[in-house]
Amino acid sequence: MKYVVCVPDGCADEPVEVLGGRTPLQAAHTPVLDALAARGEVGRAAVIPTGMPPGSDVGNMSIFGYDPGRFHTGRAPIEAAALGLRLDPDQVAFRCNLVTVGDDGTMADFAGGHPSTEDAAAVIARLQDALGTDEVTFHPGVQYRHIVVAPAAWADADCVPPHDLSDKPVILPSGPAAPKLQAIMDASREVLADARADGSPVTANQVWLWGQGSQPVMTPFRDAFGVDAGLVTEVDLVRGLGVLTGLDIIEVEGATGWYDTNYEGLRDAALAGLEAGADLFIIHVEATDEAGHAGDVDEKVRALENWDRRILAGLVEGLDAMGDWRLLLLPDHATPVRLKTHTSDPVPYLLVDSRHDGPGGVYTEDGVADADAVPGHSLMARLIS
Numbered sequence: 609m610k611y612v613v614c615v616p617d618g619c620a621d622e623p624v625e626v627l628g629g630r631t632p633l634q635a636a637h638t639p640v641l642d643a644l645a646a647r648g649e650v651g652r653a654a655v656i657p658t659g660m661p662p663g664s665d666v667g668n669m670s671i672f673g674y675d676p677g678r679f680h681t682g683r684a685p686i687e688a689a690a691l692g693l694r695l696d697p698d699q700v701a702f703r704c705n706l707v708t709v710g711d712d713g714t715m716a717d718f719a720g721g722h723p724s725t726e727d728a729a730a731v732i733a734r735l736q737d738a739l740g741t742d743e744v745t746f747h748p749g750v751q752y753r754h755i756v757v758a759p760a761a762w763a764d765a766d767c768v769p770p771h772d773l774s775d776k777p778v779i780l781p782s783g784p785a786a787p788k789l790q791a792i793m794d795a796s797r798e799v800l801a802d803a804r805a806d807g808s809p810v811t812a813n814q815v816w817l818w819g820q821g822s823q824p825v826m827t828p829f830r831d832a833f834g835v836d837a838g839l840v841t842e843v844d845l846v847r848g849l850g851v852l853t854g855l856d857i858i859e860v861e862g863a864t865g866w867y868d869t870n871y872e873g874l875r876d877a878a879l880a881g882l883e884a885g886a887d888l889f890i891i892h893v894e895a896t897d898e899a900g901h902a903g904d905v906d907e908k909v910r911a912l913e914n915w916d917r918r919i920l921a922g923l924v925e926g927l928d929a930m931g932d933w934r935l936l937l938l939p940d941h942a943t944p945v946r947l948k949t950h951t952s953d954p955v956p957y958l959l960v961d962s963r964h965d966g967p968g969g970v971y972t973e974d975g976v977a978d979a980d981a982v983p984g985h986s987l988m989a990r991l992i993s
């Protein structure tokens with residue numbers, strides 16, 4: 609038996625006026641997905657537990673089969689794992705964005721002008737030289753997304769994600785550890801100004817610390833579910849979940865995390881991993897979420913059609929050639945194009961078993977509107993049972 613989990617990140621949505629009141633899932637031409645839904649089981653999954661933030665970290669942890677209420681400690685430690693960092697029990701990781709705060713005190717750019725990874729790494733090295741200590745260390749990541757490791761007591765602060773502050777007055781950290789965080793953020797302004805004076809093209813003018821947490825202790829996937837699993841993804845966050853759960857992570861050339869990603873390459877890497885002996889593969893693709901954040905209805909519909917034509921069609925063919933299979937498909941949260949951000953609403957899921965036809969249904973938000981929402985993390989066990 610082979611198992612596949614398909615994650616079109618953020619694909620769920622709301623009715624959209626320019627689509628005649630349909631959602632992107634309803635409007636997209638997806639004959640393969642439609643046929644799978646007709647022979648499978650559709651339902652609604654609460655991938656974001658009540659009271660938790662609707663982030664990809666929480667939603668994907670649910671999809672991986674781990675209850676975020678039990679295992680989620682923060683976003684940063686998952687990304688730290690993707691960078692190969694192991695945290696000691698007396699340490700926490702913070703996300704360290706390079707950001708641009710305007711003279712008027714508003715968050716002008718939470719992505720700090722989108723520096724190149726290379727230019728950013730040079731700036732992070734300067735921050736480490738100037739502000740790093742035995743206890744506090746700066747670690748370069750991708751573009752504007754970096755990590756600071758600090759003593760565990762520093763976690764005791766409320767930090768607002770910078771992307772929630774876009775064009776708004778900044779909200780500084782609060783709580784017992786806030787002065788320590790604020791001191792780093794303040795001191796970073798001078799370091800970044802010096803870097804610019806020395807010719808660095810990085811236009812960000814300070815760092816922003818948030819998303820902190822200790823390293824989550826996650827049962828290895830093999831022990832939790834009894835199967836060997838692999839992962840293809842384009843983003844560090846999901847890669848980090850793979851590291852923390854001991855998945856075999858396959859890198860795919862041309863997997864950009866953007867609309868132009870290598871859909872066939874992601875599909876074929878998963879099929880090759882299954883042929884080579886893996887029992888289960890997770891295929892996570894970001895384009896649907898990016899289109900949601902951009903408010904771009906056309907790209908969201910196109911990304912779903914790409915999923916259908918460039919992943920699902922060949923995937924089903926490849927799985928059929930290998931024997932019996934089961935498939936689970938669902939997003940980690942909704943990213944409605946109207947809102948350009950994530951919501952906590954339950955999302956539609958699809959379960960298909962190649963051996964047995966299910967009750968059949970329609971894989972859209974409307975198609976599952978009457979179903980009771982099941983906990984998102986329960987679906988992995990159902991897929992494998």
Ligand SMILES: [Zn+2]
Nearest residue numbers: 617618664940
């Ligand atoms: Zn997501």
